[in-house]
Amino acid sequence: MRGLASLARSLEGRTVAVLLLAVLLVHGGALVIYRRSAAAAADEAFANEVARQLILAREAVLRRTPDARGTEAKALSSNHFEIGWDPQALAHTTGSTDPALQDLRNRLLTLEPVLGPSLVLTMEAQDEPLHRQDLRGTFRLPDGSGLTFRSAHAPSLVQVAPWASLATVMAILVGVAAVGLMHRIAGPLRELTQATSRIGRGSVVRVPEIGPDETRGIGRALNAMQERIHRLVGERTQALAAVSHDLRTPIARLRLRLDRLEDESERRAMAADLDEMQAMVDATLAYLRGDADPEARRITNVASVLMGIADASTDAGRDVAYGGPGRALAEIRPVAFRRALDNLVDNGVRYGSRVRIDLRVEATGLVIGVDDDGPGIPFEDVVRAFEPFTRLEGSRNRNTGGTGLGLTIAKRAIEVEGGTLDLANRPEGGLRAEVRLPQVRAGS
Numbered sequence: 001m002r003g004l005a006s007l008a009r010s011l012e013g014r015t016v017a018v019l020l021l022a023v024l025l026v027h028g029g030a031l032v033i034y035r036r037s038a039a040a041a042a043d044e045a046f047a048n049e050v051a052r053q054l055i056l057a058r059e060a061v062l063r064r065t066p067d068a069r070g071t072e073a074k075a076l077s078s079n080h081f082e083i084g085w086d087p088q089a090l091a092h093t094t095g096s097t098d099p100a101l102q103d104l105r106n107r108l109l110t111l112e113p114v115l116g117p118s119l120v121l122t123m124e125a126q127d128e129p130l131h132r133q134d135l136r137g138t139f140r141l142p143d144g145s146g147l148t149f150r151s152a153h154a155p156s157l158v159q160v161a162p163w164a165s166l167a168t169v170m171a172i173l174v175g176v177a178a179v180g181l182m183h184r185i186a187g188p189l190r191e192l193t194q195a196t197s198r199i200g201r202g203s204v205v206r207v208p209e210i211g212p213d214e215t216r217g218i219g220r221a222l223n224a225m226q227e228r229i230h231r232l233v234g235e236r237t238q239a240l241a242a243v244s245h246d247l248r249t250p251i252a253r254l255r256l257r258l259d260r261l262e263d264e265s266e267r268r269a270m271a272a273d274l275d276e277m278q279a280m281v282d283a284t285l286a287y288l289r290g291d292a293d294p295e296a297r298r299i300t301n302v303a304s305v306l307m308g309i310a311d312a313s314t315d316a317g318r319d320v321a322y323g324g325p326g327r328a329l330a331e332i333r334p335v336a337f338r339r340a341l342d343n344l345v346d347n348g349v350r351y352g353s354r355v356r357i358d359l360r361v362e363a364t365g366l367v368i369g370v371d372d373d374g375p376g377i378p379f380e381d382v383v384r385a386f387e388p389f390t391r392l393e394g395s396r397n398r399n400t401g402g403t404g405l406g407l408t409i410a411k412r413a414i415e416v417e418g419g420t421l422d423l424a425n426r427p428e429g430g431l432r433a434e435v436r437l438p439q440v441r442a443g444s
Contacts, residue, residue, distance in 0.1 A: 024171075027171040081151050082149060098122050101135070121136070134151060134152055136149070137150075247281050298333075299331055306359055310322035319354035320357070328366055339409070339413060344410050344433045347406050348374065348433070351431070352374030357370055368436075373429060377431060
């Protein structure tokens with residue numbers, strides 16, 4: 001159902017629907033026009049033939065003596081048009097013309113007025129089921145007798161001509177050709193959409209330059225734009241990385257000069273400032289490295305990585321514990337993934353007193369939760385928390401430090417792995433960072 005709904009919303013689906021509707025309307029209209037014109041022509045020809053047969057029968061019967069008229073009527077009959085003579089037509093003629101046959105009666109009287117107003121047409125033959133659709137009629141002769149007739153061809157019962165069937169087949173072929181053509185035209189657009197959805201997630205994505213001139217032009221423009229943006233971002237990243245790297249040298253020199261200070265409290269305060277500056281430089285360099293990290297993906301026991309993070313934090317005197325299975329495999333970049341989870345744990349420890357890491361294996365992948373017992377963050381600031389160099393100090397302690405890059409780096413690293421990172425306030429208090437990793441691999 002989702003596939004059909006998606007197709008109905010797509011340009012291809014809507015265009016195909018319009019084309020098929022147009023083909024159906026044109027074909028249906030053509031058949032209706034043909035039907036009406038063919039029916040009118042058939043009715044006219046039928047009326048001419050009936051009028052001719054009746055006039056011939058009238059003249060032939062009137063030339064005979066009453067004793068020979070019945071025989072003459074039978075001689076004039078055929079398999080498709082039967083003639084009968086009734087010597088008591090005035091007494092036997094009852095009823096009136098069927099309303100559906102009134103136009104045919106008028107047409108017959110217009111062609112041969114001599115048939116007179118006594119002409120009665122009907123298609124009723126309850127006693128003969130095989131002839132219910134046959135045309136029957138009577139009319140009186142000048143001497144009071146009458147002629148009866150039955151035609152095996154009822155009016156307006158036009159069979160669909162062979163060309164109408166051929167036109168239907170042609171309409172179906174045109175519809176199929178229209179669907180195939182639109183599918184070929186929409187194919188490059190789908191590939192273009194898929195390629196553009198990957199733009200901005202790392203290296204340059206080569207957009208295919210295929211299809212009509214318009215889609216080829218869009219592909220060329222996107223490829224040129226990507227190259228310009230990638231080159232510009234690369235130059236700025238390289239410059240910022242160089243500046244951040246060069247800051248390490250003056251920081252190192254300032255550390256050496258701290259030993260000359262006699263005031264112990266002043267020395268500790270300056271050392272803390274230098275530590276913060278060093279952390280900012282390291283975080284900035286990690287952020288600027290971003291997707292340029294050359295580490296390769298490999299099958300990794302995520303549970304083991306999480307247990308290692310918890311153990312290292314515990315050894316450092318922090319209240320961090322892990323709960324979950326001992327084995328859960330996924331294809332990730334182990335170092336980058338560990339750095340991302342370290343940032344989440346550090347963030348939780350910084351703003352709370354303890355952190356709990358849990359891991360669940362689901363059908364769609366792995367779900368990792370990092371819960372702290374801190375004050376949480378306002379709902380409206382959840383999205384802003386992932387922005388670079390953003391610190392939500394309005395909801396957290398101003399003395400916790402940080403560069404505002406921890407969550408940004410973690411989110412980027414997890415998204416590169418094809419996963420997601422979401423933040424939510426816990427009902428019992430604190431913040432929960434939930435990581436979802438796809439493509440769990442079975443392994444020995």
